[in-house]
Amino acid sequence: MLTLYTPEDYKRVLEAALLTASGPLPLPELKRLFDEEFDDDTLRALLADLKADWSPRGVELAQLASGWRFQTRPEYQAHLDRLKNEKAPKYSRAVMETLAIIAYRQPVTRGDIEDIRGVAVSPNILKTLEARDWIDCVGHRDAPGRPALYATTRKFLDDLGLRSLSELPPLADMEASMENRDVTDAAAQQEI
Structure with missing residues (x-):
């Protein structure tokens, strides 16, 4: 076993673990790499140094x-996508609207989603989001029928590269983006 003496030695161990991990590693798991006891601040300082090194x-x-976790910088992702034979899954507008409602208003019931969207929510939409592990049932509302309450998962945040829901774009920006998309879609339809 390698003897560790310097911060550089500790950073190399962290680097090896993070580069070979199949998913993000939380602080408690990273602490298990070492015989020494590290407080969270010391470990975060080592990670910050490692981040700066990269x-x-x-x-x-x-x-x-x-x-x-280590991940590709966004500016290089388009180049790497050329190596992939598979295409990223395309989700319908209904799926994306439902996901946005859950992300911004969670926890919500299917009825809440229907009230906001103004249309019925297909069970397949919720199944699609659950299969992707972006939403989960987190309880039941204390109301007649005890409807399921849905919320986003950590995988949803990880897949979007977020630490918390507070890093989501402001809802007003999302609504403006959707309105601009609707105007663009309508203009494209008129040209056809």
């Missing part, structure tokens, strides 16, 4: 909702 590269160390 700053000029195409890969970055990122803190997400469920822990730390």
